[in-house]
Amino acid sequence: MRHKRVFWILIGDKNTGSSRIHGYNVHEALIKKGIQSKIQYNSTRALTRKEKLKLLLFLRKGDLLILQKRKELSLKKLLRYLKLKGVKIAFIDCDLPVCDITLVQYFDYIICPSSNLSELYKNKHPNKLVTYIPDAVEHFSNKIPSNNNKAIYFGWLTDNRMEQVKSLKKLFKSVDWDLVIMSNRREADIPWFNWEDEERFHIIGQHNVSLIPVVGDEASKYKSANRVLQSLALGNIVLCGDIEAYREVIVNGKNGFICSTPDQWLNALKELSNENKRSEIIKKGFETAENYSMDKIILKWISFLQL
Incomplete structure (x- = not known):
């Protein structure tokens, strides 16, 4: 059965990374493909009784309702009634x-942007349709910045990760590399709170290196590679931590570097002192990112969701 209408309930607006990447961007790509798609709700708050009733009244058999990270148990009764009407739920x-x-x-379909998380769902729910669809790159740069010894960390920061990045900042400084922090924290070098503003791509792209470390906790194992892929698409060289999602994209020393220890971070920076090596890694990194364009990734969504 091909679904003719798609409706979305998101966990946030475009300033929320996951809602923008897995919600709005996919929604807009579906529309470009001629598929009827509508963002119905985009808030962290729970749906009101009136909003749930509205959904029950206008959703019909064959429609597809997509929930993006909406895990509140108060949705249970709504989902049960929608299933009785013949509405499919992703x-x-x-x-x-x-x-x-x-x-x-x-749920009729479950989509995860990391293979580890999709495997976890498959193991817990072997009778469910679960798939891994990697994140699509949001923006490709038209030009590569001139060589510089500037690195950037960009993204939200917990206290633990902030301490980790500050430590790496000192390490980078010891070999004459400047590392700036672009984050939601007031103490960041570049405080940044509007993550839907495309100016962020220009700022990130002014640095030769994107630093993407991982904290050694359970949750990190299930992260996607969206910051790695976006960095490659901007012409940045990626120095990232060692998790499965990053290993699926980065071939160490070929299109980026995977680092876990101080020596590995320093050795990667040392290799970048060779301009030919630096240029080759940038080229291969950009070519890698091209495999994750929205034009290619949206076909996976359409196929899996039977659109």
Whole structure:
């Protein structure tokens, strides 16, 4: 059965990374393909009784409702009634904890942007249709910046990760590399709170290196590679931590570097002192990113969701 209408309930607006990448961007790509798609709700708050009733009244058999990280158990009754009407339900998840079985039982499709998370869902729910669809690059740069010894960390920061990045900042400084922090924290070198503003791509692209470390906790194992892919598409050289999602994209020393220890971070920077090596890594990194363009990734969504 091909679904003719698609409706979305997102966890946030375009300033919320997961809602922008897995919600708005996919929604807009579907429209370009001639598929009827509408963002119905985009808020962290729970749906009101009136909003749920509205969904029950206008959604009809054959429609597809996509929930993006909506894990609140208060949706259970709504989903049960929608299933009785013949509405199909898809669920997108990108973080732990996994969704509760009381909701998963109503899902027809589950999409994860990391293979580890998709495998976790498959193991927990072997009778469900679960797939891994990598994140699509949001923006490709038209020009590569001139060589410089500037690195950038960009993204939200927890206290633990902030300490980690500050430590790496000192390490980079010891070999004459400047590392700037672009984040939601007031103490960041570049405080940044509007993540839908495309100016962020220009700022990130002014640095030769994107630093993407990982914290050694359970949740990190299930992260996607969106910052790695976006960095490659901007012409940045990626120095990233060692998790499965990053290893699926980065071939160490070929199109970026995977680092876990101080020596590995320093050795990667040392290799970049060779301008030919630097140029070759940038070229191969950009070629890697081209495999994750929205034009290519949206076909995976359309196929899996039977659109």
